[in-house]
Amino acid sequence: MAEMKAALLVLGAGAWGTAIGSRLASGSGATVKLWSRSRKLAELINETGINQDYLPGIQLSENLTSSSNLAELISWLKNEPEDTIKCLLLAIPSKAFYKICSKLQRFNLQNLIFVSLCKGVVFFEGKNYFPSEIIKRYFPENHICILSGPSFANEVARGLPFAISCSSDDLNLARKLAIVLNSEGMRVYAISDNIGVEVSGAMKNVLAIASGVSDGLSLGLNARASLITRGMAETVRLGVALGAEKDTFLGLAGAGDLFLTTTGELSRNRKVGKEIAAGGNLEEILLNLGQVAEGVSNAPKLFSLGRSLNVSLPITREVCLLLDKKKDARDALNSLLKREPSDE
Numbered sequence: 001m002a003e004m005k006a007a008l009l010v011l012g013a014g015a016w017g018t019a020i021g022s023r024l025a026s027g028s029g030a031t032v033k034l035w036s037r038s039r040k041l042a043e044l045i046n047e048t049g050i051n052q053d054y055l056p057g058i059q060l061s062e063n064l065t066s067s068s069n070l071a072e073l074i075s076w077l078k079n080e081p082e083d084t085i086k087c088l089l090l091a092i093p094s095k096a097f098y099k100i101c102s103k104l105q106r107f108n109l110q111n112l113i114f115v116s117l118c119k120g121v122v123f124f125e126g127k128n129y130f131p132s133e134i135i136k137r138y139f140p141e142n143h144i145c146i147l148s149g150p151s152f153a154n155e156v157a158r159g160l161p162f163a164i165s166c167s168s169d170d171l172n173l174a175r176k177l178a179i180v181l182n183s184e185g186m187r188v189y190a191i192s193d194n195i196g197v198e199v200s201g202a203m204k205n206v207l208a209i210a211s212g213v214s215d216g217l218s219l220g221l222n223a224r225a226s227l228i229t230r231g232m233a234e235t236v237r238l239g240v241a242l243g244a245e246k247d248t249f250l251g252l253a254g255a256g257d258l259f260l261t262t263t264g265e266l267s268r269n270r271k272v273g274k275e276i277a278a279g280g281n282l283e284e285i286l287l288n289l290g291q292v293a294e295g296v297s298n299a300p301k302l303f304s305l306g307r308s309l310n311v312s313l314p315i316t317r318e319v320c321l322l323l324d325k326k327k328d329a330r331d332a333l334n335s336l337l338k339r340e341p342s343d344e
Contacts, residue, residue, distance in 0.1 A: 017091030026061035027183030094120030119201030196248030205295030207231035212273020
């Protein structure tokens with residue numbers, strides 16, 4: 001198979017955008033550039049090879065360059081040779097996702113492939129949308145892919161091995177992009193289920209908060225395993241109601257990401273849950289975290305979505321009540337345990 005040339009522009013110099021950009025720059029053979037909204041951060045990444053704000057002390061690929069000049073970077077990507085696969089990777093938090101898409105509208109982005117790295121729900125014009133749906137609203141003619149799976153940014157940036165799913169409504173495109181992105185220590189699997197992948201990516205962050213609460217209350221491994229398993233059942237119910245394939249939830253973007261985020265010490269959302277269980281104030285927890293914990297803002301969006309579809313999401317509901325300070329951590333988990341018995 002002939003080697004495919006690729007040019008990748010990663011939008012968002014947070015932990016995940018920087019980590020995946022560095023990894024792709026070092027191993028995929030693609031030319032990779034990173035956009036940062038902060039000129040100072042972009043300059044420091046270029047000068048030191050380190051993103052001290054989000055991945056302190058981790059040396060990034062020498063092939064990765066950063067800039068805060070979005071117009072210049074878009075021009076570079078568009079002017080790459082015609083036989084080059086050109087991708088915009090959006091590593092943008094859900095709360096800013098539609099704003100970035102709106103900002104990109106002023107450019108002619110014909111023939112560019114959009115790749116969403118966002119694991120959340122976007123509230124836009126009074127409704128909740130998944131990131132790929134927002135991209136579709138702004139750029140209906142462009143191809144869209146989603147990259148998701150068990151991938152802590154810290155480990156990815158350090159060069160540790162991991163596997164991830166690449167989804168597109170066009171399976172052949174997902175396979176093509178998987179070949180482009182696949183590299184040593186980074187295994188990419190193609191799939192065609194955007195809804196399943198995005199539901200999984202959003203729900204696992206909410207469930208990680210619940211898992212963190214369980215661990216923070218020292219309820220034990222049995223309780224945590226039960227919580228994660230029932231959380232997966234919620235995810236499947238919501239996903240299937242939206243048209244997802246059940247098998248997706250057993251894959252990397254489903255079970256893989258769920259298990260990692262609900263048990264891993266590097267999980268920001270799990271940390272939020274643990275600190276709430278210890279009596280911490282949510283606003284202070286998020287301030288000290290210094291990075292986005294998507295589960296906090298996405299829990300009410302997902303619960304609202306489930307309610308609109310008549311889908312039962314009891315764990316998500318209790319997380320919402322906890323975050324709204326309508327229940328404390330122990331009361332929230334006790335409510336789950338006191339529910340009427342039901343079929344599995």
